[in-house]
Amino acid sequence: xxxxxxxxxxxxxxxxxxxxAPGRPILTAIAGGxxxxxxxxxxxxxxxxxxxxxGIIGFLAILSALFVVIHPNPMVSVLSLILNLICxxxxxxxxxxxxxxxLQVIVYAGAIMVLFVFVIMLLNLxxxxxxxxxxxxxxxxxxxxxxxxxxxxxxxxxxxxxxxxMEPGRHAxxxxxxxxxxxxxxxxxxxxxxxxxxxxxxxxxxxxxxxxRRLD
Amino acid sequence: xxxxxxxxxxxxxxxIGCIGVLVRRNIIVMLMCIELMLNAVNLTFIAFSYELQSMxxxxxxLFVITVAACEAAVGLAIVLALYRRRRTTDADDASxxxx
Numbered sequence: 001x002x003x004x005x006x007x008x009x010x011x012x013x014x015x016x017x018x019x020x021a022p023g024r025p026i027l028t029a030i031a032g033g034x035x036x037x038x039x040x041x042x043x044x045x046x047x048x049x050x051x052x053x054x055g056i057i058g059f060l061a062i063l064s065a066l067f068v069v070i071h072p073n074p075m076v077s078v079l080s081l082i083l084n085l086i087c088x089x090x091x092x093x094x095x096x097x098x099x100x101x102x103l104q105v106i107v108y109a110g111a112i113m114v115l116f117v118f119v120i121m122l123l124n125l126x127x128x129x130x131x132x133x134x135x136x137x138x139x140x141x142x143x144x145x146x147x148x149x150x151x152x153x154x155x156x157x158x159x160x161x162x163x164x165x166m167e168p169g170r171h172a173x174x175x176x177x178x179x180x181x182x183x184x185x186x187x188x189x190x191x192x193x194x195x196x197x198x199x200x201x202x203x204x205x206x207x208x209x210x211x212x213r214r215l216d
Numbered sequence: 217x218x219x220x221x222x223x224x225x226x227x228x229x230x231x232i233g234c235i236g237v238l239v240r241r242n243i244i245v246m247l248m249c250i251e252l253m254l255n256a257v258n259l260t261f262i263a264f265s266y267e268l269q270s271m272x273x274x275x276x277x278l279f280v281i282t283v284a285a286c287e288a289a290v291g292l293a294i295v296l297a298l299y300r301r302r303r304t305t306d307a308d309d310a311s312x313x314x315x
Binding site: 092112 | 222234236242245255259266277282284292293294296299
């Protein structure tokens with residue numbers, strides 16, 4: 001039953017990808033294949049009992065990630081990436097990381113993505129004609145490498161010890177709250193926090209320097 | 217539901233981002249694929265932090281977000297500098313330092 005639902009969703013996904021990116025059968029096939037693999041894995045008995053809404057969010061996340069890769073228009077890629085980040089923020093909420101879910105939406109989907117949108121608007125990038133992608137060896141290598149990597153990761157997950165079920169109420173009440181996260185940041189990990197601030201300063205100085213008109 | 221669901225999801229997102237970096241030639245899209253990969257790593261960190269009931273994973277994810285912000289700022293500044301010089305955002309056209 002779950003398998004049937006998965007197959008229907010795969011066909012719908014392939015049709016959607018086909019409609020958005022016509023004339024690129026190879027990429028559509030790759031996309032459909034990855035979506036099919038994703039759903040077959042997601043609906044396999046290894047992952048039995050997956051919540052319906054979590055499955056829908058996961059499907060949206062995979063689909064938007066595929067759009068980031070296959071869509072020729074960079075603006076659509078950015079918007080799909082924002083959708084993907086919001087899906088991941090919902091996953092963080094499921095995993096009791098409320099503070100990080102909020103930070104994900106504010107910092108990632110807000111600040112960093114605005115930077116991308118700004119640069120694309122500034123450069124006035126149009127959709128690419130025929131989707132410039134690497135050719136020949138590079139494309140085949142990327143697909144083979146990606147498939148091998150996915151297989152490796154899934155085999156590693158299959159053989160990992162201790163298949164834990166999600167049990168609500170197993171965690172302490174303050175797990176994932178801002179106060180406990182801040183306590184860790186300024187207690188146990190205070191050196192890493194300071195190092196991160198130095199990194200931010202260095203990145204800011206570097207960005208300002210690179211944005212100068214004359215690079216000397 | 218099992219925590220493995222999130223791990224499989226993170227693995228697939230990481231793979232999609234990895235293929236994107238290798239296949240696409242537009243530097244901005246390549247940077248976006250890198251963000252995709254960093255987010256997959258974040259999801260793994262948070263899933264394991266939930267399973268092990270330790271908040272260290274969430275602290276790590278916060279640092280990953282910090283590094284991603286730095287990477288986006290510097291990377292996009294480099295893209296702007298490249299576009300001013302060469303009028304291109306294609307990774308194959310920036311071949312001055314290639315052997």
